[in-house]
Every structure is written in C-alpha cells, then in structure tokens.
Amino acid sequence: MTDGHQSGRDAVVIGGGLAGITAALALADAGVRVTLLEGRPRLGGLAFSFQRGQLTVDNGQHVYLRCCTAYRWFLDRIEGTALAPLQDRLDVPVVDVDKPEGRRLGRLRRDALPVPLHLGRSLATYPHLSLADRAKVGRAALALKGLDLADPDLDSQDFGSWLTAHGQSARAVEALWDLVGVATLNAVAGDASLGLAAMVFKTGLLSDPGAADIGWAHVPLGELHDRLARKALDSAGVRTEVRTRVTSISTDENGAWTVQVPGETLRADAVVLAVPQREAHDLLPEGALDAPENLLRIGTAPILNVHVVYDRKVLEKPFFAALGTPVQWVFDRTDASGLREGQYLALSQSAAQDEIDEPVAVLRERYLPELERLLPGTRGAEVTDFFVTRERTATFDPAPGVGRLRPGARTRAPGLYLAGAWTATGWPATMESAVRSGVSAADAALSALGRPRPSHLFDVEEAA
Numbered sequence: 001m002t003d004g005h006q007s008g009r010d011a012v013v014i015g016g017g018l019a020g021i022t023a024a025l026a027l028a029d030a031g032v033r034v035t036l037l038e039g040r041p042r043l044g045g046l047a048f049s050f051q052r053g054q055l056t057v058d059n060g061q062h063v064y065l066r067c068c069t070a071y072r073w074f075l076d077r078i079e080g081t082a083l084a085p086l087q088d089r090l091d092v093p094v095v096d097v098d099k100p101e102g103r104r105l106g107r108l109r110r111d112a113l114p115v116p117l118h119l120g121r122s123l124a125t126y127p128h129l130s131l132a133d134r135a136k137v138g139r140a141a142l143a144l145k146g147l148d149l150a151d152p153d154l155d156s157q158d159f160g161s162w163l164t165a166h167g168q169s170a171r172a173v174e175a176l177w178d179l180v181g182v183a184t185l186n187a188v189a190g191d192a193s194l195g196l197a198a199m200v201f202k203t204g205l206l207s208d209p210g211a212a213d214i215g216w217a218h219v220p221l222g223e224l225h226d227r228l229a230r231k232a233l234d235s236a237g238v239r240t241e242v243r244t245r246v247t248s249i250s251t252d253e254n255g256a257w258t259v260q261v262p263g264e265t266l267r268a269d270a271v272v273l274a275v276p277q278r279e280a281h282d283l284l285p286e287g288a289l290d291a292p293e294n295l296l297r298i299g300t301a302p303i304l305n306v307h308v309v310y311d312r313k314v315l316e317k318p319f320f321a322a323l324g325t326p327v328q329w330v331f332d333r334t335d336a337s338g339l340r341e342g343q344y345l346a347l348s349q350s351a352a353q354d355e356i357d358e359p360v361a362v363l364r365e366r367y368l369p370e371l372e373r374l375l376p377g378t379r380g381a382e383v384t385d386f387f388v389t390r391e392r393t394a395t396f397d398p399a400p401g402v403g404r405l406r407p408g409a410r411t412r413a414p415g416l417y418l419a420g421a422w423t424a425t426g427w428p429a430t431m432e433s434a435v436r437s438g439v440s441a442a443d444a445a446l447s448a449l450g451r452p453r454p455s456h457l458f459d460v461e462e463a464a
Contacts, residue, residue: 009033011270011445012259014246014283017045018431019419020274021229022074022438023445027270028236029454030446035266036238037259039245044225046391047431055337056220059389060305061329061348063183067203067211068432070439073458078232080224086215093317094179096128097373098324104128108179110209116141118209128175128323133168137176140166145206147198149426155403159197160190175323180204183321183329185428186301186350186395196398196428216319219336249273249283249416257415270445274419274438276393288413294405298422299397302390304352306367309385311342314377325370326355342384345371356390363388395429396422409440415448417441436460 009032013024016038024036042048047062064071066086075081091109106127110118116138123134143166147154159181163173173189184200185192204212217224233240241261248260249271259266273280281295289295319331329348337344347367349355355363364386372378396402406424409417419441420434427433439460446453 010268011035011272011449012037012257012266012268013272013274014249014259015045015272015274015420016040016043016240016242017274017420018047018071018074018225018434019045019421019438019441020272021225021233022435023272023274023417023419023442024233024238024240025077025236026439026442026454026457027272027445028233028238029457030442030451032270032446032449032451034236034238035268036233036240037244037246037261038240038242041243042222042226043229043240043242044222045434046394047221047225049220049222049226052385052387055309055339055344055385056222057307057337057389058217058221058333058346060303060391060394061216061331061333061346062221062431063214063216064431065204065211065215066213067207068215068430070435070458070460071430071432072215074431074435075224077456078224078228080228083219083224083228084215084217087213089210090213092214093320094126094128094175094323095320095374096175096323097370103373103376108176110212113209115206115209116145119205126176129172133172136167136169137172140168141201141206144198144201147194147202149195149199149202151195152403154195154198155193156400157194158190158400159192159194160188162194162197163189179321179323182350183348184430185398186303187398188351191351192398193400193402195403199426200428216331217336246283250285251413251415255414268415270415270417270449272417272419272438272441272445274441276420277396277422280418280420284411285413285416288411288416289407290412294407298402298405299399300393301350301395301397302352302356302392303394304349304355304363305389305391306347306349306363307344307385307387307389308347308368308371308383309339309342309344310378311382311384312377313343314371314375314381315343315345320374322374325373326366327370327374330371330374356392360386360388398428409437409444415445417444 011027011032011034013020013036024034028034094106096104250258257268257271277295277298331346333346334344408424419437421429423437425433425436
C-alpha cells in the first residue's frame with residue numbers, strides 16, 4: 001500500500017479483535033481498500049481458542065443474548081450463525097448447594113407472554129428467593145424499567161446501593177441480580193455503575209420477551225472469530241497481517257496518515273485504532289483526544305476460567321449457574337473441544353480479582369470439591385485434566401463514573417477513529433459492545449471519506 005496510494009480509498013485498521021474485524025469488513029464493503037494489522041498470531045482478540053493436546057480450548061466461555069443484535073449481525077456477516085445458535089426460549093438451571101435440605105434446583109425461564117409477565121411465573125416459583133423477596137424483586141424491576149438510560153447521573157451511582165434503596169435483600173442480590181449482573185458486567189452490584197447495570201437489565205430482561213435468550217458457540221471460538229472471520233475478510237478484499245505490531249501512527253501536513261510496522265510503512269486516508277485502551281493511549285498522536293489520560297483511568301477487571309476434564313459424563317445439561325458456592329457458571333464444552341471420551345466442563349468465574357493469581361493447585365483444591373457438591377455424578381469420576389486460563393484484563397471495569405471516561409469513535413485528529421468494547425457504546429464490555437464500536441468507527445470514517453454506507457451494515461442508531 002506504500003505505492004499507488006489513492007486518496008479517499010485507503011484505510012488501516014489496527015487490532016484484529018471483534019471491533020477491528022467489524023470495522024475492516026464495513027469499510028471494505030463500502031469499497032475502501034483496507035489493511036488489518038494484528039500483533040497476535042491470530043484474530044479474535046480476547047475471544048479465541050488454542051490447542052491443549054487433543055483438546056481445542058476456548059480461553060473463556062463467551063455467550064451472547066438475543067438482544068445482542070450487532071453481534072448477531074456479525075455472525076451472519078461471517079456466515080457463522082448456525083454455529084452459535086440461540087436457545088428457543090430463555091432457560092437457566094440454577095443450583096443452590098447452601099441449603100439445609102441439601103442441593104436444590106431452580107430455573108429462570110420465560111413464558112410466551114409480554115414483558116414483564118414473561119418472567120412472572122418463573123419468579124413466582126423460583127425456590128432460591130423467599131415469597132417476600134420475590135414480591136420486592138418485581139417492584140424493583142418495574143423501578144428499573146422506569147430509569148432513563150440517557151440520564152448521566154446513573155453512571156455516578158452504584159447498582160448495589162440502588163438495589164438496597166429499592167428493598168432488595170442480600171439474598172435477592174446474590175440469587176438473582178448478581179447471578180445475571182456478574183456474568184454480564186464482570187462486577188458485583190456494589191462495584192458496578194447503575195447506568196451500565198440498568199442498561200443490561202432493561203435491554204435483556206425488560207425490553208422484549210425473547211431478549212435474554214442465550215446463545216453460545218457450539219464450535220471453538222477460533223472457528224468463528226479467526227477462521228470464518230479471516231475468510232470473510234479475504235472475500236471482502238481486506239489484506240490481513242497477523243504477528244504485525246504497529247510501532248507508531250502519525251499524520252502529515254496534508255492529513256495523510258502513516259502507520260509504521262517493522263519493515264514497512266503504510267499510508268492511509270483513515271486509521272481505526274481498535275486495540276485495548278492502554279495500547280490506544282500509547283499510540284495516539286498528541287492532541288487526538290482532549291483528555292487522553294482518561295483512557296488510563298478506565299480500569300480493567302479479570303475473568304478466571306477453570307477447565308476440568310472427567311473420565312465420564314457428569315452433567316446432562318449444556319450449562320447451569322450456581323449459588324452457595326464459589327462456582328458461578330458451568331458449561332459443557334465436550335463436543336466443541338473435540339473430546340471423544342469423558343466430559344469437559346468449563347467454569348467461568350467473573351469479577352475474579354481475589355483469585356486471578358492463585359496457583360493452579362490452590363484452585364484445584366477449591367473447585368473440585370465444589371463440583372462434587374453441585375454434581376453428584378462427579379463423586380465417582382476421575383479428573384483426567386485440570387487447568388486454568390486467566391484473562392487479567394478481560395474487560396474494562398464497569399465502576400461508577402466509567403461512562404464519562406469512555407471516548408466516542410471520533411477523535412480530534414481528522415481520519416483517526418477509535419473502536420473497542422471500552423469505547424462509548426452504552427454497553428458493558430461484551431462481544432456486542434465490540435461489534436457496535438467497530439460499526440461506529442467505520443460509519444465515522446465512511447462519512448469523512450464521503451463513501452456510501454453498505455446497505456446491509458448493522459444500524460447502531462436504529463437498534464440502540
């Protein structure tokens with residue numbers, strides 16, 4: 001691309017996660033010549049797979065909801081929809097092992113009724129809450145539904161205090177609000193922005209009856225976010241370079257951009273910076289943001305994933321959530337991993353600040369007995385493999401005040417745009433947020449380049 005540079009036609013996307021892939025596809029679909037640069041040896045960012053012997057392992061369990069319309073568009077664009085299907089109807093088994101009467105199973109599921117009645121029967125029979133708590137949950141849900149997500153004051157408050165003020169007991173927070181919130185926000189209610197929490201619950205549970213139906217990849221994430229994504233990029237004419245780390249970006253007096261990588265100088269009319277916030281801070285040219293230090297103030301939060309392989313089947317359901325135990329969510333990954341004998345379970349542990357650096361031996365001593373409490377079938381089973389994956393900076397920290405720190409897609413430097421789940425999408429750090437950010441960055445770039453928006457591109461405003 002150094003030679004034959006044609007004005008208004010060239011873009012460089014830095015970062016090959018979901019945000020960067022989305023931006024590259026959108027720009028290429030509009031007729032822009034795109035080069036995508038990724039420092040790792042693969043695409044997919046923090047939603048990827050790797051090999052461990054005969055197993056294909058996802059670094060962590062990722063799910064999406066029916067209301068994640070941008071990520072659903074992305075799956076469709078890379079021809080991966082059939083590989084990551086949605087439930088027909090929300091159904092979450094919830095096991096509580098901290099009951100005097102022993103292990104108890106409840107379910108959160110919806111009926112084919114309008115909001116909020118779609119969850120009414122499920123809450124009325126939810127065994128993990130008292131009758132009084134169930135009634136108060138309904139009242140808090142209605143109060144949440146009445147919040148205005150555009151109100152900036154919501155971002156300065158914490159969700160836990162709001163729940164307490166609306167009559168929610170510690171048990172209700174544990175057995176319902178945090179059950180959903182920790183998995184989607186990567187923080188307990190007391191540490192989460194009310195604005196982000198309200199967005200999650202209003203959109204997922206209080207907007208459309210089917211909004212919270214859960215989808216997940218039935219193949220390794222790398223099949224979607226690396227292989228199929230790369231195939232889509234190739235078909236769109238994108239030049240994709242992995243193991244290619246950008247060392248600097250700069251602009252000349254004519255507004256043309258220069259992107260420096262080892263051994264090559266790339267020139268472009270537009271640059272999309274789709275990397276984590278601290279990396280973006282280090283690459284941003286001076287003056288590109290009013291307060292670049294805000295990027296460093298956006299904290300990060302870890303996710304720990306515990307992987308256990310048994311010599312036999314111990315779980316019949318595809319997944320369940322747990323109460324009364326350190327275990328949060330457990331998924332059966334046997335088929336997706338390629339395991340031919342036994343069963344492979346993945347435990348997804350969000351808000352894992354206290355455990356992220358614990359030695360594997362300590363985690364093994366902690367989690368195997370908990371799985372025995374939750375799953376009676378494990379008691380006679382042999383553990384053939386136990387390992388952990390740690391994402392120390394899995395998401396941005398959704399703490400109160402984070403909303404004012406998240407920048408939009410446009411910068412003060414013409415032709416330079418930001419993308420990433422941490423930018424101002426209105427969503428927490430999810431695959432949905434990442435795709436939305438890529439669309440927003442591409443839209444801003446196409447507008448500046450005077451190029452038509454692809455008609456099939458996901459419409460952020462319409463679906464927001």
